[in-house]
Amino acid sequence: MGDEGKKSLAMVVMSGDMDKLFGAFIIANGAAAMGMDVTMFFTFWGLRAIKKDVRTGKTFFGKMLGTMYGGDITKSNPSKFSFGGMGRWMFGKMMGKHNVQKLNEMRDLAVQLGVNMYGCQMSMDVMEIPQDAFIDGVKEPVGVGFFLLKAQEADVQLFI
């Protein structure tokens, strides 16, 4: 149990795929609405979900990664049916038609609902993404020890 005897959820978000991020934020927002204390630990490809649309990278490879996997959450592609961006466009149209919230809006709602978001320090170092590249509301980076403590205390643990 988390603070004040609340139920809690601890989630690793490793994927940067659009579909998986939808799942992650729908669950996070649902949990927050149900009064749960929510921790999202973003690592590797998941980091872009909390990134602003800014250039990152210090070294040649870091800059290359920042260019090829740059932008923000709106650049995420579906894990299947991607077709070099066509899939994103198509799902965007389909979801818009069915009045599903946009992914970036869901992410911002999560911040608003008090979901605790953390970047993984090690992935941030490797991928050369500094804390100031993240949106407001993302807490200072942490490591696996912090996540595991949260996961131990949590009633629900997920890996996405």
Next chain:
Amino acid sequence: MSDDVKVDLELDLKGLLCPLPMVKVSQNITNVPVGGVIRAVATDPGAMADIPAWAQSTGNEVLSAEKEGAEFVFLVKRLK
């Protein structure tokens, strides 16, 4: 049904999809006093399962959840 219940807040959730009906009820429950009632109208069939689950988890009460044509009407009572 519960025509005798006094409604403190009307909530239009029509057109909203998962998880928003539940999120909106959650965000608005503190806008009624303890013991107060929200009347929420949704069109997402999933809300029929989600809003009672939300109430169970948060310790509030769904007085009624009924399908009326294409709409789902909830009376949600704030218990704490």
